[in-house]
Amino acid sequence: MDYYLSVATFAGLNVILALSLNLISGFCGQVSLGHAAFYGLGAYAAALCSVAGLPMGVSVAVGMLVAGGFGIVTGFAALRVREDFLAIVTMGVGFLFLGAVRKQAWLGAEMGIAKIPSPLDKWGYAALAIGGAVAVLLLSLHVRRSWMGRAFGAVAQDEDAARSIGVDVSGYKIAAFFIGTAAAGLAGGIYAHMTQLVVPDAFNFVQSVTILAMVVVGGIGSTLGVVAGAVLLTLMPEMFRFINDYKLLVYGGLLLLVMRFSPEGLAGLVHRVTGRRLA
Amino acid sequence: MSIKSSSRLIFTALVAAAFAAPAAAQNIRIGFHAPLTGFAAADGKSAVQGAELAVEQINAAGGVNGRRLELVIQDDQARPDQALPLANKFIGDGLRVVVSGSYSGPTRAAAGVFHQAKVPYVSAYAIHPDITRAGNYVFRTSFMGEVQGRAAAKLIGDNLKKKKVTLVTLNNDFGQALSAGFKEVAGRFGIQIAAEHTYAMGDRQFGSIVASVKKDDPEALYVSGYFFNGGPLVAQLRAGGVTVPIIGTEGFDTHNFIAIAKDAAEGVMITTSLDRDSSAAPMRRFIADFETKFKVPADMVAASTHTALYVVAEGLRRGGVDDGARIRAAISGLKDFEVATGRISFNELGEVYKAAQIQVIRGGKFRHFATIDDPVLLAPPTK
Amino acid sequence: MFYLELLLVGLVWGCTYAMMALGLTLVYGLLRILHVAQATVFTLGAYVGLLVANHTGSLAGAFVAAALAAGLLGPLVYRFIYRPILDKPPFVALVASIGLLIAMEDGFRLLFGPYGLSFAKNTWFTTAVGFGGLSLNLVQVWIAVAAVVLLSLFALFATRTRAGVAWRATVSDPSIAESFGVGVSGVRHTSFFIASVLAGVAGVLVGLLNNLVEPGMGSVISYKGLAIIVLGGLGNVPGTLLASLLLGVVESFGTVYLGKLLDRDAIAFLFLILVLMIRPQGLLGKAR
Numbered sequence: 005m006d007y008y009l010s011v012a013t014f015a016g017l018n019v020i021l022a023l024s025l026n027l028i029s030g031f032c033g034q035v036s037l038g039h040a041a042f043y044g045l046g047a048y049a050a051a052l053c054s055v056a057g058l059p060m061g062v063s064v065a066v067g068m069l070v071a072g073g074f075g076i077v078t079g080f081a082a083l084r085v086r087e088d089f090l091a092i093v094t095m096g097v098g099f100l101f102l103g104a105v106r107k108q109a110w111l112g113a114e115m116g117i118a119k120i121p122s123p124l125d126k127w128g129y130a131a132l133a134i135g136g137a138v139a140v141l142l143l144s145l146h147v148r149r150s151w152m153g154r155a156f157g158a159v160a161q162d163e164d165a166a167r168s169i170g171v172d173v174s175g176y177k178i179a180a181f182f183i184g185t186a187a188a189g190l191a192g193g194i195y196a197h198m199t200q201l202v203v204p205d206a207f208n209f210v211q212s213v214t215i216l217a218m219v220v221v222g223g224i225g226s227t228l229g230v231v232a233g234a235v236l237l238t239l240m241p242e243m244f245r246f247i248n249d250y251k252l253l254v255y256g257g258l259l260l261l262v263m264r265f266s267p268e269g270l271a272g273l274v275h276r277v278t279g280r281r282l283a
Numbered sequence: 284m285s286i287k288s289s290s291r292l293i294f295t296a297l298v299a300a301a302f303a304a305p306a307a308a309q310n311i312r313i314g315f316h317a318p319l320t321g322f323a324a325a326d327g328k329s330a331v332q333g334a335e336l337a338v339e340q341i342n343a344a345g346g347v348n349g350r351r352l353e354l355v356i357q358d359d360q361a362r363p364d365q366a367l368p369l370a371n372k373f374i375g376d377g378l379r380v381v382v383s384g385s386y387s388g389p390t391r392a393a394a395g396v397f398h399q400a401k402v403p404y405v406s407a408y409a410i411h412p413d414i415t416r417a418g419n420y421v422f423r424t425s426f427m428g429e430v431q432g433r434a435a436a437k438l439i440g441d442n443l444k445k446k447k448v449t450l451v452t453l454n455n456d457f458g459q460a461l462s463a464g465f466k467e468v469a470g471r472f473g474i475q476i477a478a479e480h481t482y483a484m485g486d487r488q489f490g491s492i493v494a495s496v497k498k499d500d501p502e503a504l505y506v507s508g509y510f511f512n513g514g515p516l517v518a519q520l521r522a523g524g525v526t527v528p529i530i531g532t533e534g535f536d537t538h539n540f541i542a543i544a545k546d547a548a549e550g551v552m553i554t555t556s557l558d559r560d561s562s563a564a565p566m567r568r569f570i571a572d573f574e575t576k577f578k579v580p581a582d583m584v585a586a587s588t589h590t591a592l593y594v595v596a597e598g599l600r601r602g603g604v605d606d607g608a609r610i611r612a613a614i615s616g617l618k619d620f621e622v623a624t625g626r627i628s629f630n631e632l633g634e635v636y637k638a639a640q641i642q643v644i645r646g647g648k649f650r651h652f653a654t655i656d657d658p659v660l661l662a663p664p665t666k
Numbered sequence: 667m668f669y670l671e672l673l674l675v676g677l678v679w680g681c682t683y684a685m686m687a688l689g690l691t692l693v694y695g696l697l698r699i700l701h702v703a704q705a706t707v708f709t710l711g712a713y714v715g716l717l718v719a720n721h722t723g724s725l726a727g728a729f730v731a732a733a734l735a736a737g738l739l740g741p742l743v744y745r746f747i748y749r750p751i752l753d754k755p756p757f758v759a760l761v762a763s764i765g766l767l768i769a770m771e772d773g774f775r776l777l778f779g780p781y782g783l784s785f786a787k788n789t790w791f792t793t794a795v796g797f798g799g800l801s802l803n804l805v806q807v808w809i810a811v812a813a814v815v816l817l818s819l820f821a822l823f824a825t826r827t828r829a830g831v832a833w834r835a836t837v838s839d840p841s842i843a844e845s846f847g848v849g850v851s852g853v854r855h856t857s858f859f860i861a862s863v864l865a866g867v868a869g870v871l872v873g874l875l876n877n878l879v880e881p882g883m884g885s886v887i888s889y890k891g892l893a894i895i896v897l898g899g900l901g902n903v904p905g906t907l908l909a910s911l912l913l914g915v916v917e918s919f920g921t922v923y924l925g926k927l928l929d930r931d932a933i934a935f936l937f938l939i940l941v942l943m944i945r946p947q948g949l950l951g952k953a954r
Contacts, residue, residue, distance in 0.1 A: 263761050543878050
């Protein structure tokens with residue numbers, strides 16, 4: 005039972021992470037290769053607060069704000085550079101976060117922060133992670149239908165055209181980065197309390213790529229597709245435990261094949277088979 | 284050993300695990316996780332080999348109380364988020380004892396889970412100080428980083444009488460712990476630290492460090508890292524004209540280090556637990572059997588996991604196979620237990636004291652140089 | 667002297683980056699693809715070179731074999747992976763490329779073992795060359811020589827040969843080039859071939875430099891390569907060369923003076939971000 009709970013918890017966290025990246029990259033068209041940095045920022049900030057004695061709820065909220073705050077800064081960077089330039093800059097943000105944390109004694113450097121208080125039991129974390137995932141899911145569906153969602157779409161499609169019809173491109177870009185990175189911070193805060201340990205390596209480039217993979221395998225821009233992608237890629241390594249030795253080979257191969265044969269991901273597959281577009 | 288045969292072994296172990304329900308009455312299953320894939324796969328492979336050799340030897344000698352041991356091997360990719368579900372899976376599958384053949388991140392993350400479930404958990408070579416602090420069901424059979432750093436300080440300051448030392452430190456938990464231990468006691472041996480330069484796990488090019496070391500002009504170098512950093516680093520230091528003694532750590536304790544650094548490895552000293560010229564029977568047997576079975580010389584990671592498996596087997600022998608609390612008590616009660624890495628006893632935290640073996644590379648082989656047996660200096664923390 | 671040595675070290679690093687980044691920028695200039703999987707080509711070159719060197723004892727043979735193997739793999743990647751998805755959004759090819767890199771990294775591990783392989787005989791590695799109080803090993807010298815020679819050959823190719831002119835025409839406008847009778851497909855295959863040969867040769871050189879060929883050896887240099895081509899101004903060849911050398915030197919000094927605050931990768935990317943915030947189009951890129 006505990007095993008299923010912990011897998012469910014990670015599935016919930018991954019859904020939060022993937023949906024939050026989808027807000028930035030899918031809805032608003034700003035490809036990010038450094039999303040794990042914001043996951044990490046949330047985890048580290050929450051861990052520091054919790055170790056200092058703040059209650060978990062407050063710590064997680066601080067984690068979200070810190071991640072969102074750095075997200076706004078990155079959003080400003082996205083005003084200067086676009087597309088592939090932005091992809092590489094966000095990748096750089098990830099490396100910069102990691103390289104800085106590794107050297108800071110007050111963040112535990114390579115040892116990370118251990119002995120983070122853990123006020124909930126396994127059921128509690130599973131409920132929290134899944135609840136958070138549902139909340140971000142509802143938020144995503146709502147944003148998509150709202151005026152903001154349409155503005156995001158306009159920015160994603162053609163920035164210059166959006167600007168010429170009076171869309172506040174800069175404002176919406178920064179908003180997308182803030183919402184998306186704050187949500188990643190939420191996942192980080194939950195993660196830190198659940199594992200009671202944060203170390204830099206948990207938030208490296210591979211983690212960023214993993215989150216991006218969930219988004220694109222699900223179908224970038226499609227909320228339900230991304231949820232499916234996140235759940236699938238969480239369960240896949242678990243289902244593939246029997247091929248221990250070939251796990252990454254299969255994983256990388258799958259990414260390659262999905263992109264090659266169904267670039268719109270699972271959502272695109274559903275569209276082709278049923279003729280319906282997923283939300 | 285070829286990849287094919289290693290994957291076959293793993294496959295066999297897994298098939299055995301899958302069909303284990305009817306056979307479980309016979310075999311005692313021991314959980315084991317290591318990084319089989321990802322950046323740490325090299326150490327993962329050595330770890331699996333050490334564990335497999337231990338199980339094979341124990342089974343050949345009649346098993347534990349007449350029952351055979353069986354490894355249930357899982358890949359953790361050296362990632363903490365992989366270790367948590369995996370730990371819960373082991374517990375859910377009813378395993379009574381688990382060994383970590385992995386790095387600090389996953390081991391620390393899993394330790395808390397095992398302690399709560401009252402499943403004894405032995406870390407073979409992860410060095411994070413907080414691992415055993417997760418609770419009294421958690422043990423470690425290797426040196427802690429700090430302790431090994433202290434041994435190196437004594438070696439340099441006392442045995443070699445070098446007083447001006449530059450540190451070249453790998454920037455991860457292993458390197459930082461070694462460096463902290465070294466600096467903690469350096470003053471006691473009259474060592475003055477000229478400078479400390481750090482590098483990252485992925486680095487293989489050390490030109491700027493070589494230049495800095497030449498500027499420092501130390502009498503000796505204390506270098507941490509793994510063979511894949513250390514090999515190129517030592518070679519580049521020597522090619523750059525640095526001739527002073529180089530003292531490394533158990534991370535270099537593999538023939539791969541010598542294969543990479545070649546002639547530059549000559550004279551390099553390391554602090555480790557494996558003595559190639561030992562007269563102790565378990566150590567000799569481990570070294571000989573390992574080379575026979577896998578056709579490569581034994582390394583420190585394999586020796587550490589081999590040790591952890593022997594500790595677990597002894598715990599099962601004395602504590603029975605069903606009750607985690609009794610197995611735990613049996614392991615913590617081990618005194619002067621002789622294993623491949625020396626004679627070990629656990630303290631109240633679950634850490635061991637061992638003498639440090641100083642090996643020097645001569646003629647392309649690790650040879651005995653000195654033994655530092657100082658229970659005060661090398662005492663692991665007790666809380 | 668210390669500074670001179672750091673400068674030299676940085677320039678040698680820059681030369682290895684240049685050999686990787688030039689290929690990446692060629693590919694990007696033509697197809698707008700961030701070709702992360704170039705790291706796979708690099709690693710393949712290193713493994714092929716090492717195996718040939720260890721079996722035949724000939725380093726020249728090793729370089730030729732590595733160049734051929736890499737030169738074969740690159741165009742195949744283009745043909746079977748990139749070409750069918752060229753009309754998709756740019757991240758599609760990027761993710762496909764990352765997928766290939768992850769899969770092949772593990773493929774190399776399964777094929778050749780996780781410990782990595784060393785050259786049986788590597789005299790360049792152990793030979794120190796001293797001049798004026800500076801000392802390098804022979805591999806470092808050869809890396810500088812190889813970079814200069816290969817990049818000069820490339821410059822000659824681009825400016826003096828028909829294929830080179832066709833390539834430049836295709837970069838600046840594929841449809842016009844095609845209407846003048848340039849075979850776009852041929853140009854693309856040629857570009858992937860050149861990029862891959864450079865990466866393969868660089869792979870052997872870096873393998874010799876570390877005396878270690880390992881499954882993951884390509885990834886970091888490949889990510890840095892992407893940073894460099896962005897820094898230079900995407901698709902801009904002189905900018906790429908300038909950025910390579912500059913980044914090498916920045917890392918070399920940065921690891922000494924900023925080492926307490928940031929690690930080497932972070933220093934490189936910090937530099938990249940700072941430059942891009944001031945010049946969003948890169949060092950020598952044209953403003954859009």
